[in-house]
Amino acid sequence: MKEKQMGEGAIDPYAALSALGVESAGDLQPLTGGMDTAMWRFTTADGIGHVLRVYRPEQAAAARREQAALHAVAGKIRAPRVESTGAWRDRPVAVISWVSGSHLMVAARQQPWTLWRLGVGLGRMQARLHSLPVPQELREGAPGYWLDEALAYEPAIVERLRALPAQASTLVHLDYHPLNVLAHAGRITGVVDWMNCAAGDRRADIARTATTLLVSPAPPIPIRPLEPVVGAVRSTVRRLLYEAWRHGYGTTDLPDEALFMAWAAAFYLHDMEAAAGRPGIWFTNRDLDPLRRWTDTWKRRAGVA
Numbered sequence: 194m195k196e197k198q199m200g201e202g203a204i205d206p207y208a209a210l211s212a213l214g215v216e217s218a219g220d221l222q223p224l225t226g227g228m229d230t231a232m233w234r235f236t237t238a239d240g241i242g243h244v245l246r247v248y249r250p251e252q253a254a255a256a257r258r259e260q261a262a263l264h265a266v267a268g269k270i271r272a273p274r275v276e277s278t279g280a281w282r283d284r285p286v287a288v289i290s291w292v293s294g295s296h297l298m299v300a301a302r303q304q305p306w307t308l309w310r311l312g313v314g315l316g317r318m319q320a321r322l323h324s325l326p327v328p329q330e331l332r333e334g335a336p337g338y339w340l341d342e343a344l345a346y347e348p349a350i351v352e353r354l355r356a357l358p359a360q361a362s363t364l365v366h367l368d369y370h371p372l373n374v375l376a377h378a379g380r381i382t383g384v385v386d387w388m389n390c391a392a393g394d395r396r397a398d399i400a401r402t403a404t405t406l407l408v409s410p411a412p413p414i415p416i417r418p419l420e421p422v423v424g425a426v427r428s429t430v431r432r433l434l435y436e437a438w439r440h441g442y443g444t445t446d447l448p449d450e451a452l453f454m455a456w457a458a459a460f461y462l463h464d465m466e467a468a469a470g471r472p473g474i475w476f477t478n479r480d481l482d483p484l485r486r487w488t489d490t491w492k493r494r495a496g497v498a
Contacts, residue, residue, distance in 0.1 A: 312437020
């Protein structure tokens with residue numbers, strides 16, 4: 194059992210499943226990597242894999258939006274299916290289907306010759322997502338519920354985006370990056386973690402993806418003398434994946450690019466700074482310095498003090 198998974202006491206995954214009427218779950222294996230919810234993988238007697246997702250109490254609205262998004266993309270985008278939803282104590286809970294595959298970068302490391310193909314697939318999948326109709330559940334309150342999250346720490350950027358105005362007519366993921374895209378044998382097998390999904394502006398989604406592709410913190414190198422070599426290789430791989438993603442998407446040259454890039458960088462930096470130092474999070478505040486420089490650069494380009 195995962196104790197104090199989200200900092201609010203112990204979570205009993207078997208009790209959460211029981212609240213959904215699931216009594217035949219095998220051993221639950223905690224899943225790592227998510228910073229916002231607690232997740233366990235389990236297999237039922239029929240041999241089918243599932244994921245239990247337990248949200249924080251204050252994430253009820255986000256949980257409903259995630260589930261609405263998954264219903265909207267079912268059969269159109271490779272993504273988990275919502276199998277059951279409910280509540281345990283004061284927490285929203287859901288069981289979704291297991292999606293096979295490895296994180297895109299893990300798959301690329303296993304078969305390096307597939308990197309360009311995977312990057313192109315990454316872009317094409319995002320373009321397909323942006324072509325889908327937006328469900329009504331996501332239109333309610335948009336763009337406020339995603340745009341105004343940055344109001345407390347970047348009010349000038351948010352006010353400028355509202356003045357454009359930022360659109361709310363596209364289905365956007367807002368956390369679309371290689372850790373949330375799964376792949377196997379050179380092809381995309383699924384897109385996961387839809388909790389930020391919104392009725393939004395595709396420029397915001399593209400800016401978020403570009404930022405994570407180019408300046409997300411990289412794991413430390415255990416052998417210090419190899420840092421320059423490994424760093425150069427990582428930089429080349431990042432750029433190649435970025436160019437492949439752009440090629441697959443089509444065009445990522447968009448009006449008001451600097452302002453959306455500034456928003457995306459500041460949004461991502463805020464999330465990462467909040468996560469740094471948490472149990473199970475390897476990166477530190479110092480590892481975020483490249484992201485800080487990236488954020489400052491785009492803010493200057495956008496004319497935001």
